[in-house]
Each structure stands twice: as structure tokens, then as C-alpha cells.
Amino acid sequence: MNTTTLPTAPRTTAPAARAARAMRRLGPGWFLVSPSVALLLLWMLVPLAMTVYFSTIRYNLLYPGDNDFVGFENFYYFLTDAGFVPGMLNTLLLVGSVLLISVVLGVLIAALLEAAEFPGRGLVRVLLISPFFIMPTVSALIWKNLLFHPVSGILAALWKFFGARPIDWLAEYPLLSVIIIVSWQWLPFAILILMTAMQSLDQEQKEAARLDGAGPLAIFWHLTLPHLARPIAVVVMIETIFLLSVFAEIFTTTSGGPGYASTNLAYLIYNQALLQFDVGMASAGGLIAVVIANIAAIVLVRMLGKNLTEKY
Incomplete structure (x- = not known):
């Protein structure tokens, strides 16, 4: 019997x-x-490498000749500083609050823009996205002088119109004021990402759901929201990385005060380096902030990867 050998x-x-x-x-x-x-x-x-080097020596700009090796002493002093715990808590509150506002309002506004048909919808989209392109210092100055000012601000005028006492927002509610300013600037980013994602939603599924008797809330909960799982994860990851280093808004409006009421880690490091001239301690704080940011990034990347694995 002849056998044919196939080429391998x-x-x-x-x-x-x-x-x-x-x-x-x-x-x-x-x-x-x-x-x-x-x-x-x-x-x-x-x-x-320079930051690691400065974090291990006693380097104060007021005493440039004293550069003795101190090991982990700068890390100990930074972690036990009176501003570390308030700065850490304020950082977590700032990041968490801005993320919550951005995601919740971003989803609602994007869903409304996608569902509603009205003249000038393109212009409304542009106006909603435009705050994201304003520099942080400029937006902070706008809120500080035009909106939050207790004498000449718009909110003070509204309070006076209704017969109430104007509120000095930056003095009485400093952290809340910073959260509002940062949220106003980062909300358009979430709207842009989520609105783009909604345009890729399969319209045939929505039509089929409507034919089966599903209402707008049921369609939003069972179709739109699961479709936005990946974009929401991207928004959370990107915004968290940037929100951990918020500085210009705090520097321009409250300068971290009163006391440590609106101080985050980024401003605390600036305070140690350029106001107290302790470069060694500020370098140690910078390395601690880098470690915290990397831990947050790793956790968020794993969450995003898990989300994509389950989705696809």
C-alpha cells in the first residue's frame, strides 16, 4: 500500500x-x-536618584553646609509631622469626592445628552467640555474672585438677594471649595469619555428592549450602565493618577488653610520644601507620595484588567 507523506x-x-x-x-x-x-x-x-539622595541627608536651604547622612530619619519626621495625617485624609477625601461627582454626574449628563433631542445640542456639548481645557490656576482664580468671594462674588449676591448672610466659602468650607473647583474642571473629561462610549452602544438592543416593554430606567440600568463599565474604569484610573497631585487649585485659593484644613500631600511637600526650606524632608515625602501613587495605579490597572477580562 502506497502512503503519501505530507510535508511538515x-x-x-x-x-x-x-x-x-x-x-x-x-x-x-x-x-x-x-x-x-x-x-x-x-x-x-x-x-x-537625586530625590532618593536628598531624602537620606539633612539638607536644609537655610543651612546649606549641613549635609550629614541621616538614613530614614527624614521619612520618620515626615510621617510623624502634624500635617501628614490631615494631608493624607484630605487627599483621600479630595480624590474620592471628585471621582464620585465626576462618575455620577458624568453618566447622568452623558445619558441625557444622548437621549434628548433639542436644537443646539452640539453647542451644549462644547460648552460642557470646555472647562477641561482651562488651566487649573485660571479656573481657581475664576471661582475664588467671581463665585466664592464673600463680598463681590456671584454666590454672595444670591445670598444677599434672598436675605441670607453671605458665606466665605474658602475660609469656612475650604476643602469643599477645592473639591467643587476640581470637580468642575474634571467633570467634562468624564462626560467626554462616557458620551463617546454611549455612541457605540448597539441601538438594536435598545429597540428590542423597548419592544419587550422595558422603560427608560430599565434600559439605562440593564443596557447602558453595563456598557459603560469599561469607560468608567478608564475615567477612574486616569483621574485618580492626576488628582493625587492636585496643587494649583489649593495654592491659588486656600494655601492649604486654615491650618491644615485643605492641605493635601502635594501641598504638604511643597510646604516642607519651599516654605520651611527642608529639602531632605520634602524629598522623603515625595518618595512616599510616589509609592502611594504607584499602589493606587497598580490597583486601578488590575481592576481595569479584571473588568476587561470579564467583559471580553
Whole structure:
């Protein structure tokens, strides 16, 4: 009996595979991107190395000659500083509150814009997104002088119109004022991402749900909201990374006060470095803030990855 032998693909041995990978590493692509990678590493590693070095010495700008090695002493003093616990709590409150406001209002506004048909809807979308493109210092000055001012502000005029005493928001409710300012600036980002995601929702599923008798709330809860799980995770991840380093709004409006009422970690580090001139202690605080930011980023990336795995 004649048998036909089919041709088989040659097997790639382990040495051959390693050689192929080595050839790819030596290809022209690596040489083309190597200057950018080297510059990026220098851009990151040099400041990080200097921060680590300054965090281990007693380096005060008022006493530049005293640079004794102190080990982890700066970390201990920063963690036991009177402003660390309030700064940490204020950072968590700021990040959590802004995320909650951005996600909840972002979903509601995006859903309303997607469902409602009215003249000028494109202009409304542009106006809703525009605050995101305003510089943080400018937006903080607008809120401080035009809205929150206890004498000439718009809110003070409304309070006087109804016969109530105007509120000095930045003095009586400093952290709440900062949360409102930051939320106003980051809410358009959430609206933009969620509105774009809603446009990719399959309209046939919504029509089928309507034919089956589902109302608007049922469609929103069972179709729209699950569809927005991935965009919401992206919004939370990106905003958290940026909100951990909020500084301009606090510096422009409350300067961290009264006391430590509106001080977050970023402003506390600035206070140690440029107001108390303790660069060593500020460097230790910067490394602690970097560790906290990386932990938050890792947790959020894992949450996002889990979300994508379950969805797809």
C-alpha cells in the first residue's frame, strides 16, 4: 500500500528561537528608538536618584553646609509631622469626592445628552467640555474672585438677594471649595469619555428592549450602565493618577488653610520644601507620595484588567 507523506513545517529549536529574538533586538527598530528610550530613562532616573539622595541627608536651604547622612530619619519626621495625617485624609477625601461627582454626574449628563433631542445640542456639548481645557490656576482664580468671594462674588449676591448672610466659602468650607473647583474642571473629561462610549452602544438592543416593554430606567440600568463599565474604569484610573497631585487649585485659593484644613500631600511637600526650606524632608515625602501613587495605579490597572477580562 502506497502512503503519501505530507510535508511538515520545520520545527524551530530553542537555540534558533533565541537567535531569532537576538536578531530582532539587533534590528534597525531598536537603534531608531534607543535615543528616545535613553532620554526618557535619564528624564526619570536622574530626578528620582537625586530625590532618593536628598531624602537620606539633612539638607536644609537655610543651612546649606549641613549635609550629614541621616538614613530614614527624614521619612520618620515626615510621617510623624502634624500635617501628614490631615494631608493624607484630605487627599483621600479630595480624590474620592471628585471621582464620585465626576462618575455620577458624568453618566447622568452623558445619558441625557444622548437621549434628548433639542436644537443646539452640539453647542451644549462644547460648552460642557470646555472647562477641561482651562488651566487649573485660571479656573481657581475664576471661582475664588467671581463665585466664592464673600463680598463681590456671584454666590454672595444670591445670598444677599434672598436675605441670607453671605458665606466665605474658602475660609469656612475650604476643602469643599477645592473639591467643587476640581470637580468642575474634571467633570467634562468624564462626560467626554462616557458620551463617546454611549455612541457605540448597539441601538438594536435598545429597540428590542423597548419592544419587550422595558422603560427608560430599565434600559439605562440593564443596557447602558453595563456598557459603560469599561469607560468608567478608564475615567477612574486616569483621574485618580492626576488628582493625587492636585496643587494649583489649593495654592491659588486656600494655601492649604486654615491650618491644615485643605492641605493635601502635594501641598504638604511643597510646604516642607519651599516654605520651611527642608529639602531632605520634602524629598522623603515625595518618595512616599510616589509609592502611594504607584499602589493606587497598580490597583486601578488590575481592576481595569479584571473588568476587561470579564467583559471580553
